[in-house]
Amino acid sequence: MTHLLSIVFCVIAFAFLAVSMDRHQMALFGRELRAGQSRGFRIAGWCGLVLALRFIVGNEGWALGLVAYSGCTSLAAGLVYGGLIAYERLFAA
Numbered sequence: 001m002t003h004l005l006s007i008v009f010c011v012i013a014f015a016f017l018a019v020s021m022d023r024h025q026m027a028l029f030g031r032e033l034r035a036g037q038s039r040g041f042r043i044a045g046w047c048g049l050v051l052a053l054r055f056i057v058g059n060e061g062w063a064l065g066l067v068a069y070s071g072c073t074s075l076a077a078g079l080v081y082g083g084l085i086a087y088e089r090l091f092a093a
Contacts, residue, residue: 002055002056002059002060003056003068003072005052005055006052006055006056006068006069006072007052007072007075007076009048009049009051009052009055010048010049010052010072010073010075010076010077011076011079011080012048013044013045013046013047013048013049013051013052013076014045014049014073014076014077014079014080015045015080015083016041016042016044016045016048017041017042017045017046018080018084019033019041020038020039020041020042020045021038022038024084025038027084027087027088027092028087049073052069052072052073053065053069056068056069056072057069
C-alpha cells in the first residue's frame with residue numbers, strides 16, 4: 001500500500017513540476033502562466049516528492065527505502081512524460 005501511495009504522490013508531483021515549465025504550459029493551456037503560479041506548482045511538486053520519500057523511508061527504512069523511492073520516481077516520471085507525449089499527439093492542432 002505504501003508503494004502505491006508513493007507512486008501516486010510521485011505522479012502528481014511530477015505532473016506539477018511539468019506544469020511549472022513554460023513549454024508544457026504552452027502545450028497544455030496555450031499560454032504561459034504567471035510567475036507566481038509556476039512557482040506554486042514547482043513548490044507543490046517538490047513537496048510531493050518529499051512526502052513520497054517520507055512514506056517509503058518511514059516504512060522500509062533508509063537502505064531499502066531509497067532504492068524503492070528511486071524506482072517509484074522513475075516509474076512516475078515515465079508515466080508523466082508518456083502522458084505529456086500522448087496529450088500533445090492527440091490534441092495538437
